[in-house]
Amino acid sequence: MPINFITFTIVILLPSSVYSLREQCCKDLGVPEKCYQPLCNPSKIPKVMLRYKIFDPDINCHPYLLPISQCLSKGRDVSSCCYKNAYDLEFDYCFGLCNGTMHFDYSRKKDFLSCFVLHVVSIFPCLTSSYESSPSEARELTIDEKTENSVSIKWKEPTESPDLVDHYTIHLIERTGVSETESVFTTEDIEYTLEGLSSSFSYSVHVVAHAPVHNDDRNWFKSRISNVILFTTEDALIVAKSEDRLPSNVASHYLYCKMRTIFNAESSIEWVKISANGEEIITTDKKYSIVSYQSELDSKTIVSSLKIFDFKDSDFSTYRCYIKDTRIEYSETVIVKIDFSEQAPNSIPPDTLLECCSKYNHKSDCQSVCSQGTDDRRSMLRPGAFLPPPKNCEKEVDHLFKCSISRLNSAACCIHSEVSFFCLGMCDVKFDIDPQRVKSCRKHVTNIIACKLDEKNTRPEAVSNVITTHVYVYTFRFSWDKALDAKAYHVYSRKREGDWTVRVTLDHSVDIVDSDEVVLISVNEFGPSEQHRLYYDEDGWLTVDHW
Structure with a gap:
């Protein structure tokens, strides 16, 4: 798209002092001279080969892109102009230059370079036109x-240019900790x-x-945003709350937040x-380690x-995570x-x-995702007559995985090990997992x-x-080996899917009367083991694994 002739006229008429101020x-x-000379004077568009060269490793202007963008925009936001005059909107990663927010990510170096080489010829004229046509940002x-x-x-x-202000827009973002909604209000007052x-x-x-509407676009000539104020009308909002229960002899512990x-x-x-001693901001040291992404x-x-x-005992306390500052x-x-x-x-x-x-409401063609089959009640949980394609039963497969x-x-622990976010569903039921991404x-x-x-x-x-x-009539004695690290055993029993009764024993045997289903669980200070479940049928008491 050709650059408007009037835009270039504005570039020529602006006094050189405007651009020297940007360089200063x-x-x-x-910003070193090798970077500010080609990048901080928007009246001089770098030639094509120079656009590549200034981002080569020997010059490497990438680390200075944020201050460069802040000086170029000088409190203005010309994003509308940049997008309007863009040659290819697929390449827009460098458009932070248009509003002073160009945070560079090395993983997207190629995206930035493609954008800059292609669009600097439209970005710089947009910036120069704003110096006389847009106010700088509202203050304080x-x-x-x-x-x-x-x-x-x-x-x-x-x-700068307060006389150009036609009106102000107030942008209010309402947050729940999970989602956010923006409302915009307009006023001519301060x-x-x-x-x-x-x-x-x-x-x-x-x-x-905002300056007056230009090209039927009220956002064409406007400032960048003012400072941002964060607030609540009462106490800070709790977006999530949990309790971790630990024994006194725990050696270390992980916490996480989202x-x-x-x-x-x-x-x-x-x-x-x-704690009782007040607030302590935690940093990574010999006592603590923090991983975030x-x-x-x-x-x-x-x-x-x-x-x-x-x-230690002093670590049984309350821990909060905030967005920094x-x-x-x-x-x-x-932690209790x-x-x-x-x-x-x-x-x-x-x-x-x-x-x-x-317990999950399966689609009719996904029933076999959750079936023990019909051949043998003691069999492992497995598909019935067919195995449906996973892509048709993603929610059912995800639910089965969460159960497991x-x-x-x-x-x-997984977050501390930097497991990819989309894989956290393999670690914890509070996260979802996309079956299509499992290979990754x-x-x-x-x-x-x-x-x-x-x-x-x-x-x-x-x-x-x-x-x-078999002890007497309907009484059976259950005996087992001492389980390693067990302190006690929880024994559940019931008759024909009736109500459960439960008892606690420190022994390795227990007598159970008038029951045909029994569950044995060993317990220590950290929690329970996997269950051992038995069922009585015509063959006697048998260990089962799925009901």
Whole structure:
């Protein structure tokens, strides 16, 4: 698309001092001469070969792109112009130059270079035209007054070209911690009251100064955003809360959180420990290790894992994670001291794989995803008459997989091992897994298994070598070998799928009366083992694995 002739006329008429100020701005922000000379004077478009050369390793201007973009835009946002005059919108990774937000990612070096080489001839004229046609950003946005359902804000007019301001737009982003909704308001004043707010949300707000409409586009000549204010009408919003129950002899422990990034805030996590001594900001050292990264599927989702080494009594506390340098919302985990072997057992035993799987409402052509077959009731869980194509039964396969890992959730460990976000469903039922991406998770299998074993190895050995003895009429004695690391045993029994009864024993045998289904679970301070389930039929007591 050819560049408008009027745009070039504006470039020629602007005094050279305007461009020398841009170069000086770059120098002041630490940009070396080899980079600010070709990049910080938008009246001089680099020749094609120079566009490549300045990003070669020997010159390497990539690290300075953010300050360069800030100096070039000088408080303006010419994104509408850049997109309107773009030759190919497929290549737009360099358009952060249009509004002062060019954060460079080395993994996308080729994307940036393709965009810059192709579009600098339109980006630079858009920038030069804005210097006399757009105001700079509104300044010092602050909260003037706040109530439980409203906030009054005020700001100062732009430093450069305040006479060009036609109106201001106020951008309010309402957040739940999971999703966000933006509302836009317009005013000609330098203050505004936002009403109808709620303590159920957190908020961010910023202001944009607009010049009069140009080319039927109200966003053509406008400033970049003002400073961003984050606030809640009451206390900070809790987006997630959990409790980790650990015994006193735990050696180390992982915590994790999942947060949604906040507009214009740093995309990293900050962990805080809350105790009787107050707040402590946690950093990676000999005591703690923090790993955080963004989702490959949604850049607005960020996960973080905190590992606590040499766990002591003082570590039984409350831990919060925030988006760094913000305090409007957080995820909280409370670590409490508990010995599972001393706790009352649940009233019913855990579901078997088949029971868990059967609770899902399967599509009719996916029923065999969750079937034990018809040949032998004692058989392993397996498909019935056919195995449906996984792509037709993705939700059913995902549910079956979650049932299989539900007792060994290990998201925190997997995140600390930097397992890809889309593979975390293989670690924890709180994350989904896309069957089409499972192949991509093969490189993480070793770490996933290691995390599962870390969890499993703290638990006792499952009950084994069970011997049943007929004692009297409807009474049977169940005896078994002592399970390694077991402190107690939970014994469940029932008759013909009736109500369960449960007892706790420290012995390795128990007498059970008038029952035809029994579940034996060994327990220690960390939790329960896998269950050992038996069923009585015409062949006597038999170990089964699926109901």
